[in-house]
Structures are given as C-alpha cells and as structure tokens.
Amino acid sequence: MRISRISRRAVATGAVLAVLLPLSACGDGGDGGGSTDASGKIEGRITFQTWNLKANFKPYFEGLVAEFEDKYPGTDVKWVDQPGEGYADKISADAAAGTLPDVVNVSPDLVAPLAKAGLALDLDKAAGKYEKEYLPGAWKSHQIPGTEGTYAFPWYLNTGPLFYNKRLFKEAGLDENKPPKTYGQLFDQAVQLAKKSDGKVATLANVPTIEDFGRYGVPLMNKEGTGFTFNDAKGVELLTEYKKLYDAKALDGQALTATPESTGKKFLTEAVAMNPGSALDLEKFKKEAPKLYKNIGITPQISSTGKDNMYVMGVMVNARTKQTPAAVAFAHFVTDAKHQMEFAKKVAIFPSTQGSLDDPYFTKQDGKEETRVRIAAAKSIRTAVNYTPVLFSEQMKVELRNAVARALQGKESPEEALDNAVKQCDRLLKQS
C-alpha cells in the first residue's frame, strides 16, 4: 500500500520533471563561446550553410570545400544547404537552439537580428584587414544603423534590367523601341496601354515595395536607424500615381495578392507588359515562353536617384563558433575575388570584390543578348544601392504591403496609409 503511494508520488514527480526540465533548458541557446580573435591556427571542423544553392552548384561548392581543406590541412568543412522556402525560419530555429552553423549564407535583413542578438561576429574587429578587398558599398551593406560593426562578408550582388513585351507595346500604339525611361513616361504609357487594350493588359503586376519607394527617391529611414520616413511627400506622390494606375487597370487586378513568382508568371503568359528581372531570366524566357522571347525588350531599371536597386548576399560567421580562425578564413575564402569570379561565371550574378567588375567577362561584348544584359547590369551595379533597409523585417514588409493595398482600394488616402505604415513599422522597430 505504502509502496503504491510512493510510486504514484514518484510518477507524479517524474511527470512534472518531464515537463519542467525542458523548460529549464530555455535560454539563449548558446554557451557564449567563441571569440573575435581570428589570428590563431586555422584548423578544426566547421559547418558552412548555403541558401538553396546545392541543386544547381553542387560541384562548385564541393570543389571550393576541397580546395580550402587542401590549403589548410587539419580543417574539415561540412557543407549543408537549406531550401529557399523558410530559410529565415530555419536560421531562427538554429539560432534559438544554439545550433547555428559556423559560417552562414545570409542577406542583410537576416544578419541584422542575428547581430543584435550577439550571434554574428563583428568582422571589423575579427577581419577588418580584408575590408579593402571589397567594394565599399558592398562592405557597408552588412552594417546596422545605430550599431557599430560589420557583420558579414559581402558575397554576390544581383541586379537586372526591366523586361518589356514589345508586341503589347506595339499593339497599344506605343513605340516598342522607346520604352519608358522615367517614372513619368512609365505612368503615361501604362495608362495608354490599359486604355488601348480595354483593361485587358496591365503594365505592372506588383504593388510598390520598399525598394520601389527607394528608387523613386523617397527617404526610407532616418540616419540613426531609429525610425522610418517613407511617408514623406515623395512617398505619397508615388502611391498616388500607383492608385491612378490601379484605377485605370494599368496595374494588374491581382497585384494586391501578387508574389514574385506570380508576377513572373503573368509576364511569361503575356498578361502584363513589364517586369523587372535579371540576366538569368532570358534563358527562362527562351525555354518557357519562346513567343515572348521573340518580342522581348530590355531597358534599364527606372530610377529617380540615378542608382539602380541591387540585392546583396553575404557570408556571416557565427559569433559563438569554437573555430573562429577557421570560420573567418573560410568565409573570406568563399568571398574572395578569385572564388567570386569563378562563381559569377557559373550563374548570372556579380562579384562584390574590388576590380572584379573590370574583368572582360563583364565589359566585353560578344554579340549575344545575355552578354549585353550582363554588361549593362555590371555597369549599373557599380553605383547600385540595396534600397531595402537592413532593419526592414518581414513583418514590416507585410505592414507596408497592406497599407499600400488599402490606399489602392481607396479605403485610406495614400497619405493616411503611409502614415499608418510608418507608425506600425516604427512600433515593430522598437520591439525588435
């Protein structure tokens, strides 16, 4: 009898412990290890994580890892690749669990929260000597406003032209060889295209995003990085113009729920007349939409600032790595001029290292359309800007998108919508 009572108590205690013990494990998921000193011997086992690159570039990365291990005997690099979908969530889970790889492929918006949480190594301290190897703008792209330090090596850059459908332009009575060069021309031609096609053909398939506001010349954030400013007169002006486009059916009817994939598909099926892209897309048009490819027009990005938008990728070193010298050395190895150039020749991206863009590969014409696009993009990338603020999180993107949608639907005035968006984004910024 007593035994049974004791065992029940024991079972109850066990059950409570089973629930509470894991709770006690909650914490920052790290041991606070790691150091900013990368000057030691380069050795040990490190893990390198890429973002959806294994499917197309497996041999390149396997070669890269083998080359590094040969160069530094005693090192062992384990390469892992994560799918594009849910990459941020995967990093979140790893970061929270303390299982973040030693070297991680990131974008500036991903590195910002990691740096704030003390999980990204400050390269100004650990690897400042390499700064001069990279384009100044690229090195700065992983700096966080209001915070000291640089938190990732710049890796590849990407930008691209605006593609347009010459056939649709011609049918609307527009000169297919004179695509819009300014926002004014874009808005006028888009309305004309919608009128001529009786609202059947839109010019654009997506609502303006934060980089569109940036390209239009809207100041996005204050210098201190403490608040957003895209609700100024210029921002209201852009949104007002988009509202006119939406009402005239010059903006696709499904733009309010569009995704990058769906807008790409709209352009492929010739439902919209213009879409931003990169040199990668030409091959896709050739394969998937030969009719479109025959009518494809290419024009530079439209920008009021004189600077195109670019996307930046980086390679971050986990601040808690046990192998700081090896991790820093490998991150630099991946992003140095030689390897960036090798990678750029395998895929339509651009190196972020000094002098790489002077390579004939980015300057010499060979008559091919792909080369023409690549050369034009390489030229524009020298002055291009990553307009998306480093601190602009996914939740903030949704807030802006919803505000834009409310303005386009006429539920709020453009001014009111942007004021609300800034208010919400500032609130999220304070909470982050």
Place this chain on the structure above:
Amino acid sequence: MKSSTRTSTVRIRRQLPTSPWLFAAPGLAVVAVFILYPFVSTLNNSFTDKRTLIPGEYVGLANFRELLHDDMFWIGLRNSTLYVLVVVPALVLLPLLLAMLVQKHIPGITFFRSAFYTPVVASIVVVGLIWVWMLDERGLVNAVLEAVGVGKVGFLSDQWLLLFSAMAVTVWKGLGYYMIIYLAALANVPRELHEAAAVDGAGAVRRFFSVTVPAVRSTMVLVGALSSVAAFKVFSEVYLMAGPAGGPAGEDTTLVMLVQRTGTGLTGRVGYASAISVVVFVVTVALMLLVLRADRKEDA
C-alpha cells in the same frame, strides 16, 4: 510453501499499482515532451515579450491587452469565425448526402467512391495551387464564365470572394473524408426502419429526416466537432490562395495565419504569437463544448 505463495501474492498486489504506470511511461513521456511541454511553454510565453532570439521578460497580460487593440487580430477572429459558420454546416450535410449517394450498390460505384476520396489524399499544397490556377483571372473558371457571357470574376483579388473560394476548397477537400465516416454510420442503420417508413407512406425526403438523420445524429455531431475545430484553425488553403500577406490589405488573414506571421522569422514576436495561440485554444475548446452540449441537449 504456503507462506512463500502468500508472500509472492502480497508482493504482486503491492507492485500492481506501479506496473500500469511503467507500461504507460514511454507514451506519457512522449505526451509530456511533445504535447504537454509545448502547451505549457506556449501558455508561459503568452505572458512574456519573448522574441525569436531574445528570451524576454514577464509582461503580465500586456499581450492580451494589445490583442484587444490590434485590428489584424479582430480581422483574423472574424475570418476564422466566418470560416466555421460557413464550412461546418456544409461539411456536416454535404458528405452525408454524398454518402447516401455512393452507398447504393450499383455497377461502377467503387470508382465514384474513390473519385470523391481523391482530394482527401491529395497534398493540400497541390490542391491549393490547382485551385489558384483555376480561379486565376486567366484561369479555367474565368474562361468558362467569359464564354457564357458572365465576364471575369475576381476570385483571387476580391477580399470576400477570396475567402469564400478558400472555403469552397476546404469543403471540396473534406467531402470525401467525412463521406467515409458517414458511410460507416449508414451501414449500421437497419434497413427495416427504411422499409417500415416506406410502407407507412414516407417519401425519400421524409425518410431522410425521420430515419437517416436520427440514426446518424451522433456521427453528425462528431463531424461537426471535428470540422469546426479544423475550420477555426484553417491555415493552408487561405495561405496558398491569398498569399503570405493574407489577401488584399491582409483582409483574409485567419488567426493561425496571424500566429505564423507574427511569431516566426528572426524578428518573430513569440510572446505575442503565443497569446494569439492561447485565444485560438480557448475558442477551439469552447467550440467543442458547444457542439457536445448541443448533442447532450438533443439526447435529453
């Protein structure tokens, strides 16, 4: 000999109460780690301002107070509730009618049973994408509507049409699943009851309401309970059709979508998302109790 037997009997008796626990221990451990702990953890987090990468501090009821002033929360609650109100009656009634149809033993009926069940086994992502293509401005449905002179309908651009389209997909996908449950229940309805009712002059409709419905009422309650919980927690269909932002201006966001959007990513507000999850849990339990209570009232 006798005394040793008595001793062993006493030992067995004394050990018996602990043995069931020992057998149940692996299962209990799994429940504790994978169900109880996440539940307690979510409850605990809902009173903190925890972020994905920041442990956070206790903030009492601040998250719940914030919910009351969060427009998106009310939009989510409205959409999830509407989902229950529209989807549940459809999923209680339509599969029953379908089950009665395919219950008949006629040649080729197996094909129809399988066909109706196919959407159940299909991946929700595949199903969602197929419907997105079909309901697109240039999709099959709009092509047909244009051909018959109705004109294009913005299934995926209008806030309400989008939500109702997602509901239609949920119903379409759930029909086969609940049909199978009803088929099992209908198999237990004695044929004599139908025959007696027919002899008394009851028509098909009368027999349905006087014989079939009372006979499968408990199954209808089960289907109602299951489908109302599933409908209130809807995510995939709306996410796939309305996009991650939750439709135009986020007007199609459901509560579970809001949990996902708020609580995930590197800047996720885990504490706030947990508070929304607690609300979802409370409403779900309330729904279950409501359905079961209605059933008990009927029994009384």
